[in-house]
Amino acid sequence: MTRAKRIVRGCLLFLTVLALVMPGTAGAQAKPDLTIALSSFATESLDPPVAGHLVKYYLSLMFDYLVGTTPDGQLSPNGGIATKWESSADHKRWTFTLRKGVKFHNGDDLTSEDVKFSLERAGGKRSTTGYAGILRTLVASIETPAPDRVVIVTKDPTLIIPNYLSRALSSEGMILPKKYIESVGDDAFARKPVGSGPYKFVEQITGSHIRLTAVDNHWRLGAPKYKTVTIRVVPEETTRIALLRRGEVDVTEISRERVGEVEKEGYPVHFRKEEAILSMWWILGPDGMVAPMKDKRVREAMNVAIDRNEIAQSIFAGRAEPAAIPLGLSWSFKEIGLKVTPDMMYPYDPARAKKLLADAGLASGFSLDAYAYQLPGLPEGKAFAEAVSGYWEKVGIKIKLIPVDYPAFRKNWVDRKTPGSIGYFNIANRDWMGTFALLEKMAYSPSKPNDTVNDAEVDGMISQVAKQTDREKINTLMRNSFLRIRSEHLGMPIVYLHSPYAASKKLGKWNPGSVMYDLFFDELASGK
Amino acid sequence: MPAEPVTPDALPLPDVQVSAAREARGRRLPYFSLGIVTLFVLVAILAPLLSPADPADQSLRNRFKPPVWMEGGTAKHLLGTDRLGRDMLSRIIWGSRVSLAAGVITVLIATAFGAAMGLVAGYYGGRVDVVLMRVTDATMSFPVILLALILAVTVGPSFTNVVVAIAVILWARFARVIRGQVLTLMGLDFIAQARIAGAGAWRIITRHLFPNTLNTLVVLLTLQIGYVIIVEASLSFLGAGIPPPTPAWGSMIAEGREFVTSAWWVSGLPGLAILLVVLAFNLLGDWLRDTLDPKLRQL
């Protein structure tokens, strides 16, 4: 059939011409390279104070912290710029001794001036990180008596300075090059950042990837195992897994439901155990809980109506543990000595739920709105919301599912426009210092917008902690706050989520750690 | 010059029977697509009777149950269960109602508005035509998906949002095609005739122009219903389609997309349903166009 042959040849010709025209970028990168695929980059920001806390997993490679930490969040003198730190007797003057001979990527020396500049910038107007607010209110002044010594003076006595400036929390503690920023300006710095971390910035194509290249012989990692580290944004799970199978990617974020499938094929899966607690709450009205949730029995009924085990096994494919205490960040429980006893766990008891509702005069049930949305790290968001509403429907609570996306939900929650409707969040687990910061935000009525509890007794305890410097007293106050929230059923804890990361078969050992928003890739790349 | 008469059967050529069959095939009704469309409409209407279980009734214990013909399948759930243990067969049956409604309502709105604009632009011509056509072009250049996303983010995704978002863009296609046709009709004498007989604009448009565009409208209508169902599915993928828990084919495929190989039926079966229905509508539209109005060129 000469005609068909002719046409096919025509098309192939067309395609080859097209191919020549297309400037294909570099072929497969040369090994050894570390390529990581994540579902989203949130703000894709390269400037730590600009919402940097959400993207610590690549910022931590480019910048050093004032205070370093181990992967499981303990402060450590050999993880950061500060080799030693101690506070004055009245806990108002914190002195940090800096590591010598640390250079920025552009060759400038890192001195106390840079530390002072970075901390002031982290508290500045432009900063939108999680804990900038507290630094602004707490820090009185910063002195630099010597190139390798910095003294931070606080308005009130406090223990939190080293933690807040450490890798354990947010990105305020990252040290930035003063001379470079002052010469090129904030915007230019935000496009071509210079830090002192083990990896230098190469390239960022938003929506595609961020590429870093190794600094040879960095004090933290020695000779790095990987020449370049590329972090790619791959929104679709199926694509991430296909990339893993093709060997185009060494580490990838996967959903809990597909861990089994990937493990069967022999890919090692690393977990961040209890990376977050999935906690639900009722949006408060102008003056706290609104009916019918004002009645403690209704709150308890809604808690016992949920089968947390079945949710953990089905929606989260067994990669989750039922949680007992609302907002209960489990990593801090060890430090504050809170032991979760079996009787604290909410049982699955629909009969009791119906009885409680009847006692509260709501035998025929009532109706509520519940928001359904996805969240980074919670791809099962919508399915989870539908599942939980299913349980409440079974005990007579008619749920109207309102699909939104997170920003729209947060606006309704913060502005308290729809009191009584239900929202949820996967709150990142953290140490006791961070946990206190969380309680101070979500369980403390004076911090108006984000409160979800509004209980006078809890408020009292939390306000005392802020003024305390005695660890024992702090631990007791925090323990009692959690126990109060639990006994008054002031929220609905669901599960602790384990976050899986699948790796290529030849990746070697890697502990993704448990620090908020940080995956400790530098551990993976460490030459030590 | 052969004088004697030449009788027809003098030459022994065989009398070849022209294959009438091949000629006939082009004309007969497209039984396949008509069948699928009627089945789809019937299932949508009789959903409450046909559906074996409540589409929203979930039981997390037996989620991802395979269809009955696969091992591990149960007769209770002929087509298996989805991620939340809901019965797939019921959800597909109820989903047909939502998808049909979305398709038909959107296309009717778009047709009504688009045809009106097309008729007016075609009939009056001149400045009116230029202005309306510029508006049409501007709307056509506004991407459907972006508008739907903006609506979904502003007032939250809902059935009405999907219908509004698609209809607001789709009418432009109808307007453009109808206007083109009205322009050709205007050139014909019977319009001049009607004017001479004293018919006003309204009478001419409704009595003479509109009936003549019916053929085109019917064809466009059928072709676009398929398009709407597909766009709704893409919107669900982006979280801007018809929201859970309403069972709609688009969102069912979107929700099941992670389990394409592990639990293929969760997104496979609604995908097959969409494929069959949209294929049927498209083929029906093609057949209608070939029989009613072969000259039609539309987007």
Place this chain on the structure above:
Amino acid sequence: MAVPVIDVQDLRTYLVTRWGTVKAVDGVSFSVAEGETLGLVGESGSGKSMTCLSLIRLTPRPASRIVSGRIRLDGDELTSKSEAEMQKIRGRKIAMILQDPMSSLNPVYSVGMQVREPVSLYHGLRGKSLTARAAALLAAVRIPAPETRLRAFPFQMSGGMRQRVVGAMAIAAPPRLLIADEPTTSLDLTIQAQYLGLLEELQHQHRLAMIFITHNLGIVSKICDRVAVMYAGRIVEMGPVRQIFKTPAHPYTRALLDSIPRLGARRERLTAIDGQPPDLARLPGGCAFAPRCPKVMDRCRVEAPPAFPVAPGQTSACWLDAPA
């Protein structure tokens, strides 16, 4: 008598349509000698064009089929030829001029491209010699400034000019037989007369055999040597023009001639042929003209009359003319 350029014996071409099988050409026989012009006349739907299209096997696919008959071009049988061989004959041996000049030329290609195409196809010329030959062809059909005209596009030319271009392409080979399918119908009278003159000149110059399809008897009397009257796919009468015009034998021919206004002859009303043209899908038995024939006889309705000789070179398919 020399071997005729084209000799057709009992040609039948049927069409399969929605309304059943149509006998478009139902047993047609004729022949045309070199330099001779045969007129094919008849109402529309009488099979005139279909007959000629059958000669070059360009009847509409897939509906049509040449059922039977022999077509000999200069003695060479065409019906047994393969499609590739037929394709070599079209334009080279048998050329055709279509009716509507406004749509016979491809609107998106220049006149030059369309005239060069046949010349390069038949004579394998290229480049300058090809252009020169094309320009010469345009000159031959009296188109002024042929070189510049080659660069023009069809829509930039008048109807008459375009029909000349089609004429130029027709004589590119030059062919043995030229079929002109109502070439002047859509031209106004003055241009029509010029074009007919041009055709005669070209025929004389290249000694072409010509078939002239028309429903205009005036043109037939002016340009044709012999004429064949067709009705419902059959030739009902054929013979020299003078003879047929003076002494028409077949009732249909006589009716056709009566319906033309004659100068000088004072007739109040022209006689029209009553009844409808025949439905080719459901032809009655016997003579197709029977239902409309003023002198119809019983036999006419039963048996189709063959062609009877009525005068030297003149035949008529009518039982009235059957030998006693």
Place this chain on the structure above:
Amino acid sequence: MIRFVLSRLLQSLVALAILSVVVFVLARATGDPLQLVLPMSATPEDYAEARRYLGLDRPYVEQYLSFVRRAVTGDFGMSIRARRPVAELLQERLPNSLRLAAFAMGITLSIAFPLGVIAAVRKGTGVDRIAQVVAVLGQSLPTFWVSIVLVEVVAGRLQWLPAGGNEAGLASYVLPGFTLGWFVVAGMMRLLRSGMLEVLDSEYVKLARVKGVLERRVVWVHALKNALIPVVTFAGIYFSILVTTAIVVETVFAWPGLGRLAYEGISSRDYPVIQAVVLTTAVIVAVVNLSVDCLYAVIDPRIRHAR
């Protein structure tokens, strides 16, 4: 010809002006961008400060005027989410979308043209039916489903082609390009088929055959060029759609294109990005439509001389 281009440019400018108002309002209707940028613990003062810093506290009219004044020079302001000039984001993303759209359109043409022409030439036969069904299949499946199946099977299991991103040279264009391309084939093939059917009945095609021109040349030279006009229009419209809103395919194949930039812009209520993308879309559509009109003139001399 110049007068025509000028009048079209004027019309597009008017349309762009109207669109700029529409998009200015629509962008702000999406909600408050600060919800994503400011941390949960931000106080009302923080919100006020951020609004002032981003210039959102100015009256709407003032914001609109500064937006338009700067947009004319190509400066679309700073993205609220990424804190980088939007123009830069466009420079990064637009070429990727243009290349992918060009590749996809290449695939569409190489499938639709043979299918459309052969279906017309062999109308009513088996080939015609099969061609129709193959083409319509492309439009009967949601593109994201086709993309995911391709990624899972071709890239994941069979490992023939890269799964995502545009780093692997031409190979990374094949799957996304094919998915986008196939979706457009149905419409184009249908147009080409009906166009060819009409042209093949015409007098000049009959004359070409009478001239003894080879059937292949009659179809592919004489007939095809006359059936191109509606196909070119269709290709123009869909090319702009492929460039600007291939969101779904870009998401599945992790392709850093304009579509996803629009999606990210809308979900993070990033007004400058939304405005920039919609205006860029309109400009692309206008430019493509204009070039399509010029293409008409190349194809059909009557149009070339009519302007």
